[in-house]
Amino acid sequence: TKNYPMMNVSRYISLADFFEHLESAIMAVWIVGAFVKISVFYYAAALGTAQWLNLSDYRPVVWPIGILVVEFGFWSYPSSMDVSRYDVIAFPFHGILMQTIIPLLLLVIAMISKRKRQRKGSNSS
Template identity: 45%
Template sequence: MKDGGKALKWGLIAVILAMCTLSLCNLYTLMLFGNITGSFTYPVIQAARFISIADFLEHLESVVVVIWVAGVYLKIAIFYYVLAIGMAHWLGLDDYRPIVFPIGVLLLAFTLWSGPSMQDLVGFISKATPFYSCTVHVLIPALLVLVGSIRKKAPGDPPRPDPQPVQPN
């Protein structure tokens, strides 16, 4: 990044907007359903069924699903790209394209393996998520920061070339 201050500013704005949007959705759903909110699998979609604007715009849950799927697709695409670039850098490769397909195959295999059914996914979320989240969201990033700070202090560490993304023609 050329301008770290600008990236930090826009990163914070994005996080604050996402936090406000999620908080408003949760508040809207909680105020609509009350104590039974926890019994729904997808309460925001259930809440979207109640939207009726001038008896003309109704059944907007499909719009909610489209926004949700588009957001998940974008998130997966960004994580996939970052994983490919990061792994290519970690392995010291000049180009990230040779590892894109193997990473995709592994992602597909792990996706099918980790959540073959809704019951298995709910079981995983209810039992393993606290440990999984602590590991993935706290321990691994802290370990990466620690290793990065140690490597910056180590003398004689050869610089690795950054893999360059392919420019479209």
């Protein structure tokens, strides 16, 4: 029952009276993108947890992390009203922090540490 702007726009696409009604193609791209994103984050969480626990292999933590992800997914937003409220009230601040400020800060830290390593390497040569 929710209207997604991208789906509404895709209804009006018409190229040469041949390519029309591209909703299914856009939905397929959206689903594949979400699957890839979730898979990468899931793998990173499993690998990071295994390294944090000093395990030689990440596979023993895959099932427990998967169960926690599903449980926290249901627990964090019990209804679509809560999701809508989050989208309007909290996401603008959370999105800017998590998707812009923290990655830029990590990039700057990585660049500074790389420069320090290069200087240290050139001084010792």
